[in-house]
Amino acid sequence: MTKIEINAPNGTKLSLPDGLFIGGEWKTPRGGEQSRIPVVYPATGEKICDVAVGSSADVDDAVQAAEAALAKDWGLKSTPAKRGELMSKWADLIEKNAKELSILEAIDNGKPRWMAEQIDLADSVACLRFYAGLADKVEGKTMELDVTTKFAHTRVEPIGVCGAIIPWNYPVQMACWKLGPALAAGNCLILKPAEQTPLSALRLAELAQEAGYPAGALQVINGLGSEVGAAIASHKRIRKVAFTGSTVTGRKIMAMAASSNLKKVTLELGGKSPVLVFDDVDVEFAVPWVAMAILFNMGQDCCAGSRLYIQRGVHDAFVAKLTEAFKAVKIGDPFDDTTSHGAQVSEEQYRKILAYIAHGKDEGATLVCGGADSSSIQGVPKSGYWVEPTIFTHARKGMRIVDEEIFGPVLAVIPFDTEEEAIAMANDSEYGLGAGVFSENGARCLRVSSAIQAGTVFINNYALLSNAVPFGGYKQSGHGRELGVDAVKEWTEVKAVHWNIGEKLEWPLRAA
Structure with a gap:
């Protein structure tokens, strides 16, 4: 595997995997080695490096890998306890590497490095730990319909293959807001970072692999919104897409999701608060x-x-x-x-x-x-x-x-x-x-x-969010909720099971 070598403005030398993270491996884009975009340091306008970017063909490969994972060792083939354990390990690794990740955020985004480490990264770790603890507490219900002959229960199950398209303002944090509840619930997630801030997602994927996530559970495809983002939103075998970004783009994603397969959509869009x-x-x-x-x-x-x-x-x-x-x-x-x-x-x-x-x-x-x-x-x-x-x-x-x-x-x-x-x-x-x-x-x-x-x-405060409290918008600021227990609901299906214990049916039906 080739590496992206970065000389950070503060003198730190960093090395990242070069390619797309698909099926547990780092792969060259289907379009070849020339499929790359530059990463520009906002403080100076200078190019730092460039990264490999994918296409709709790479999204197809990721969907296939995700479906294989669900059939083998993820989704309903995994246990909530195991999913919580993996997420806890991943959170620990992110915390251990928070300074490195904060350097990547400052390079990509232009924000103060200390702010990325002490606020963004600290909250991202806390978010994953919140959902690690919640993984085995997602419960169904039992309803007694008739004490002697029938009862019903509900199962809360993962949706399956899902996509997430995240913005450039909080690259790691927005990734964790989606990855936390999605993976805790047992989904496979294909993550598309913003093209302006592609670096930290590569390191997140590398750390997820180190934590022990099975191949196909988490995949990262850098690329343009018009190519990779559109492919995720319109893919017929992706069952849900979550997007954070502009209202204009949110409308396009909703239209593509509706016209492809009526996939579930959650949108956290613009504001004028x-x-x-x-x-x-x-x-x-x-x-x-x-x-x-x-x-x-x-x-x-x-x-x-x-x-x-x-x-x-x-x-x-x-x-x-x-x-x-x-x-x-x-x-x-x-x-x-x-x-x-x-x-x-x-x-x-x-x-x-x-x-x-x-x-x-x-x-x-x-x-x-x-x-x-x-x-x-x-x-x-x-x-x-x-x-x-x-x-x-x-x-x-x-x-x-x-x-x-x-x-x-x-x-x-x-x-x-x-x-x-x-x-x-x-x-x-x-x-x-x-x-x-x-x-x-x-x-x-x-x-x-x-x-x-x-x-x-x-x-009498502002911007003090909590991982335990749902977050989302009214009107054209989107729909659905992130964070809190409510976020897990956005990544699950509720299945109703009606169980007959012994009531006989007389057929054909006749009036009493």
């Missing part, structure tokens, strides 16, 4: 949370709090403190442990964000701070993809910075007068993934959180 700040709030307490809501991961977060509604009585004071918080963010080298704001993931995303900043100015919003790009931010490579944390005030419905998902560090601020007005503005969106409420009034927090149309509402 509102954060509501009421005038009874403790400004010093709330500002750091509101800043993190939009700036964490450089604003590249599906539930980023990108619409900020502030009650008029505290509006000016809050914006002043929030501006200070934005300006205090250190932008710079992802391998510097004092950096809190890295580069955007790609040139395409960088230019998209800058275009939205230009729209904000053109449409009449007031630029309070930020808005600078790589050419004018001090201390960063001009060739990289850097955007300064940005605040607009005097924003309103109808502006693109208010209505559309930017997926970058750009915040639109809108004042409000009453609770009812704030709720109405918060819900005036086709998205419904996350929301935040900041108030010292407990009754108000309950009323507002109940009225907001979103899958997750944070009260």
